[in-house]
Amino acid sequence: MKKVYSAAQSALDGLLFDGMTIVAGGFGLCGIPENLILSIKESGIKNLTIASNNAGVDGFGLGLLLQDKQVKKMISSYVGENDLFMQQYLAGDLEIEFNPQGTLAERLRAGGAGIPGFYTATGVGTKIAEGKELKEFDGKTYVLERGLKADLAIVKAWKGDEQGNLTYRKTAMNFNPECATAGTVTVAEVEELVPVGTLDKMSIHTPGVYVQRIFKGQHEKRIEQRTTRAA
Amino acid sequence: MPWDRDQMAARAALELEDGFYVNLGIGIPTLVSNYVPKDYDITLQSENGMLGMGAFPTEEEIDPDLINAGKQTVTELDRTSYFSSSQSFAMIRGGHINLSILGAMEVSETGDLANWMIPGRLVKGMGGAMDLVAGVQRIVVIMDHANKAGESKLLKKCSLPLTGQAVVDRVITNLGVFDIVEGGLRVVEMAPEITMDEVYAKTEASIVV
Numbered sequence: 240m241k242k243v244y245s246a247a248q249s250a251l252d253g254l255l256f257d258g259m260t261i262v263a264g265g266f267g268l269c270g271i272p273e274n275l276i277l278s279i280k281e282s283g284i285k286n287l288t289i290a291s292n293n294a295g296v297d298g299f300g301l302g303l304l305l306q307d308k309q310v311k312k313m314i315s316s317y318v319g320e321n322d323l324f325m326q327q328y329l330a331g332d333l334e335i336e337f338n339p340q341g342t343l344a345e346r347l348r349a350g351g352a353g354i355p356g357f358y359t360a361t362g363v364g365t366k367i368a369e370g371k372e373l374k375e376f377d378g379k380t381y382v383l384e385r386g387l388k389a390d391l392a393i394v395k396a397w398k399g400d401e402q403g404n405l406t407y408r409k410t411a412m413n414f415n416p417e418c419a420t421a422g423t424v425t426v427a428e429v430e431e432l433v434p435v436g437t438l439d440k441m442s443i444h445t446p447g448v449y450v451q452r453i454f455k456g457q458h459e460k461r462i463e464q465r466t467t468r469a470a
Numbered sequence: 471m472p473w474d475r476d477q478m479a480a481r482a483a484l485e486l487e488d489g490f491y492v493n494l495g496i497g498i499p500t501l502v503s504n505y506v507p508k509d510y511d512i513t514l515q516s517e518n519g520m521l522g523m524g525a526f527p528t529e530e531e532i533d534p535d536l537i538n539a540g541k542q543t544v545t546e547l548d549r550t551s552y553f554s555s556s557q558s559f560a561m562i563r564g565g566h567i568n569l570s571i572l573g574a575m576e577v578s579e580t581g582d583l584a585n586w587m588i589p590g591r592l593v594k595g596m597g598g599a600m601d602l603v604a605g606v607q608r609i610v611v612i613m614d615h616a617n618k619a620g621e622s623k624l625l626k627k628c629s630l631p632l633t634g635q636a637v638v639d640r641v642i643t644n645l646g647v648f649d650i651v652e653g654g655l656r657v658v659e660m661a662p663e664i665t666m667d668e669v670y671a672k673t674e675a676s677i678v679v
Contacts, residue, residue, distance in 0.1 A: 266518040266555070267541040269534065292555070319594030320541075329592075337593070340517060341559025341601030348556040360604040361563060364582075364635025367600065397535075409552050411535040413519050416554040444554070460534035466542035470528040 242403050242447075243432065244454040247278035250426050254391055255284045258311075262347060262387070263291040263301060264394040264418040267320070267463045270411030271300045274428045274456035275393040280304055290314035290347070290387055292340060292414055294324045299461055308332060314387070316340035320463065339367060342384050344417055349386035351420025351449070356385050392422025395458075396445065399429035400436075403450030404443045412444065419449045428456035472644035473661045478612050480505045481659075482571055482642050485610050486512055493517065493562065493602055495572035496540045498612045502571055513549065515567055517598040519558045522550035539598065562598070563605035570606040572599065574613045574641075576628045579675035581638040581650040583611065584630035596633060603634035615643035615672055622674040624648065624655060645669055654678045 244250035261279070265271030276295075279287075280303045287310050294313050295302035304310050305323045312334040318324050327333040338346065339361045349357050358381035362368045372383040394415040397408035405427055407415055419425050427445075432455040473481065475498050483505035486492065493515045494500055506512050514523040516538045523538060524545035531545055538544045561567060576584040583603055586596040603609050617623055624641065641648045646660035646669065654676030657669060670677060 267537065269518070269537050269541070315595060317595035317597040325592055335593075337595050339596055339600035340555070340598035341563055341605075344555035344559050345563075359563065361601045363604070365600065365632045367596075407552075407554075409533065409535040409546070410516070410519050410537055412552055412554050414555045417556050462532070462534050462537075462543060464537070464540065464542040465532065466526045466544075467529050467532065468526040470530065 242451060242453050243401050244452055246454055247274040247428065247456065248281070250452045250454045251275065251278050251282065254424055254426070255279065255282050257284050258286040259284070259390040260288040260290070261391045261393060262389040262418045262421050263289060264413065264415030265300065266292055266410065266413035268296065268300050268461050270395050270407065270413050270415055271295070272393040272395040272428050273300070273458055275426060276301060276303055280307070280309070283307070283309070285309050286311045288312045288314070290343065290389065292316050292343060294318045294321050296320050296463065297323050305333070312336065314338055314343065316343055337367070344414060346384055346387035347414065347417035347421045350388040351417065354386050356383050358383055387421060389422050390424070392418045392425040394419045394425060394427050395456075396427055396429045398431045398433055398438060399427055399450070399453050400433050400438050400447070401453070402435050403427065403447035403453050404438055405429065405445035405450060406438060406442055407444050416445050419445045424451050425449055426452040428454055430458055431455070471662050472664065474644070476501060477661075478642055478644060481647065482610060482612050483507070485569060485571065485640070486510060487568070490568040491515055491521070491566065493567055493570040493606060495570070495599070497573045499571040499573060500540075515561070516544070517558050517562065517602070519553050519555060520550065521553070522547045524550070559598070559601050562601050565605055565607055567606045569608045569610065570602045571610045571612060572602065574611045574623070576623050576625055576630050577611055577613070577638050577641050578625050578628045579650070579654040581636045582628045583609070583633045583638050584628040586633050587631050589631065599633050603637040608639050609637050611638050611641045613641070613643060615645045622672055624673050624675040626675055645672065651678055
């Protein structure tokens with residue numbers, strides 16, 4: 240089965256619908272699937288539930304999906320970089336479910352690995368654990384968190400091949416491998432699309448079984464906090 | 471004389487031990503990396519997926535694929551490894567990181583920590599803080615002893631929503647160093663010229679002698 244597509248729009252063809260759940264890789268603006276986000280914006284689909292560590296910034300990344308109020312709910316650990324997000328949230332147009340960062344990562348990992356729930360000490364005794372099952376193991380209390388799956392996963396990798404094998408670059412990896420496993424369908428955008436057999440087989444982070452569609456994108460790679468020292 | 475930000479960071483650096491894997495929070499905790507003893511082998515973890523974090527880059531070294539948990543550009547070291555978010559929090563939650571130094575809004579005498587939300591104010595999220603306090607072997611907080619209104623931030627009970635319950639081991643403030651022990655806070659050390667009377671006057675939490 241052919242997995243390679245020419246661009247984001249064709250790679251998303253037939254996958255998008257109103258009210259769907261999408262998981263998106265990226266940390267801040269690092270390693271985000273820029274092309275797929277833009278294409279989802281252009282599709283105009285609405286009432287989306289999106290799980291992603293952050294919500295982009297005004298006018299870039301997932302922030303683009305807020306401009307036409309396409310997002311109904313975000314599942315994130317931190318959304319502080321986005322004024323439009325805050326406006327829509329305070330106006331009641333946007334729902335937010337805060338997940339501790341490690342819990343969000345593990346929910347995606349578990350969801351993709353066929354694990355419907357797991358116990359973690361993270362959040363015990365806080366608002367996060369309210370209404371959730373608590374259980375004691377070896378004298379310590381843990382809270383039950385659910386695995387997370389989505390209709391669609393959108394991820395960004397450095398190199399990928401025609402079989403969907405992916406490798407990520409430096410901290411642009413972040414949530415992408417977990418998201419790739421959690422989608423009913425996973426679409427990957429890569430900086431370099433290479434022939435099968437050219438990736439180092441021992442350095443593949445996401446095996447191709449998780450990826451149904453892949454294309455080569457153009458990446459701006461915007462930097463959020465440009466911090467330097469003197470040369 | 472109360473300690474200033476840099477002196478608090480320098481004092482916090484004494485919490486490091488040779489060979490430690492450490493996660494530093496945003497703000498004053500970041501300054502601790504300036505005071506790591508030269509002969510110590512310390513590895514900094516960044517929860518977005520990096521072990522062995524280097525200094526900020528020069529203009530030429532900037533790489534948009536290489537940032538820390540504060541989304542700032544950083545550099546790598548020879549020892550650096552990269553990994554995914556679930557792996558990053560496996561090492562945090564699994565107790566493999568020796569020490570985390572974090573900022574706080576409030577700490578209670580039982581070691582409860584509040585540092586992620588103020589009701590009625592804009593909530594930005596907890597990021598990785600709840601996982602860090604739940605999983606890292608030792609939690610040291612650096613914060614001012616009092617808030618801007620002059621009220622103690624070391625309390626009998628936190629008034630703000632918690633980040634973690636009974637998670638703090640030690641607090642370093644501008645007035646001194648305090649351990650969370652049975653019954654309250656034990657004074658470990660005081661900043662120069664700070665008296666016990668002043669500590670009592672400026673601390674709501676119980677002090678254990």
